[in-house]
Amino acid sequence: MRNLDYLEPESLDEALRMLADYGDEAAVFAGGTALLLAMRQRMLAPGIVVALGGLSALRGIGYTPEAGLRIGALSRHSEIARADIVREHYPVLAKVAAGLANPQVRNQGTIGGNLCYGDPATDPPSVLVALDAELEIAGRSGTRRVAMADFLVDYFTTALEPGEILTAIHLPPVTPGRVGHYKRHLRTPAEHRPVANVALTLTERGGLWDDVRLVIGAATPVAQSMARAAAALTGQAITLDLAAEAARIAAEDLTPVSDARGSAAFRRQVVRATVRRIVAEAAGLDWSEAAA
Amino acid sequence: MSHHWISLTLNGETIEAEVPANRLLSDFLRDQLALTGTKRGCETGVCGACSILIDGEVSKSCLSLAVQAHGKTITTVEGLAQGQALHVLQAAFMEHGGLQCGYCTPGFLIAAADLLSRNTSPDDAEIRKALSGNICRCTGYQGIVDAVRAAAENLNGT
């Protein structure tokens, strides 16, 4: 790894000033789990890293019924997984955090680093889009909020401008009847990263689904909302046939990545199977006996 | 390059050291402190051979800089035994064939120690999940899971 200056700002202002002063030479450093790999593989070569560890403004997880959930960007996956307020109000997010990567990476990697790196082969983006998350971003001229769906721009590209720092993730307050589901597909059980994942949120009203969000991650360059498939599931009695139909539409609308871990055709099939299963399970149906 | 004085509690002792900013925690432990129980395997966060406890939580020392250890409490595999008395996990790995070449063993012992500190009677699924960040190329895992289960039973006196 090349020579490095490791800076430890004590406030957000100081960190933003350092990023402004050093420009392209500097990179933000949170847990380091993604950045150190990229540096050792010489994909990134910052001469300076600005370590966020001392910024208390980026820590903590809090919930109020008016504002909803705020997750500090420095929260590690394991902290999100075991936070009582996350488990109580957004159990699907706690489940995602508890199941991604492996125990060590969950103890070391932060949610902020996960999102800012923009690696498609990850779990949180799709579920955060399905939960209508907003990201709080600080720059020298103040703070702005960006919808999670707009934050994800392309493969390893986010809406962060140079010198900006992600400070927190916000989720809207929970509403009655709103539930979330999540499924990830691994190529082999020993592989940590998903080749595809599906997040589903909906509000149950009189046995029918309303306000449905179906979002695909990891199989696509950025998490992709499946509006047509979601519309097909809205206001209809969910049957295995309807689950299969929604899955067919989602697979058709998918913009898959194709790489060493899975071809576009393979990912399309995985998404189709996973959507069918998650919809069936969310409706309490047993898909295992039925033909696809 | 910046250099940093770090102070940490390592296997129960307070130590201070000077480290260059780009030194990995795994290299600091092995090359600077000669604690070679912690292994370097993949050095990409996959195999778990470099696992240590940081503030009681299992972590991969190849995914961390030494300077990040400042102010932390670290346990490496060298810190598990009490003098000549093996840790209950170490004894169980020997008894149940939890190792062959032994290269992955320090990492598995540390991941298992983290599990048993949070959950004194894990079932097999919980054991497998807790060890899912560690790879062994020899044993086929059954002996490892048997050893962790036996260690838990031993601790519980069952």
Ligand SMILES: Cc1cc2nc3c(=O)[nH]c(=O)nc-3n(C[C@H](O)[C@H](O)[C@H](O)COP(=O)(O)OP(=O)(O)OC[C@H]3O[C@@H](n4cnc5c(N)ncnc54)[C@H](O)[C@@H]3O)c2cc1C
């Ligand atoms: C073996 C392995 C398996 C993994 N498996 C999975 C998986 O299954 N699912 C999954 O979702 N993820 C997985 N990951 C990815 C893991 O979740 C991320 O590496 C981790 O969350 C990154 O967080 P960090 O704090 O370490 O980021 P860092 O490495 O510190 O930073 C990553 C990037 O984000 C930038 N950055 C960090 N924080 C901020 C901020 N607050 N504001 C602006 N920029 C910032 C940095 O400049 C850098 O470019 C895996 C990683 C490894 C090593």
Ligand code: FES
């Ligand atoms: S050497 Fe650290 S995980 Fe393999």
Ligand code: FES
């Ligand atoms: S005992 Fe040889 S790699 Fe595990």
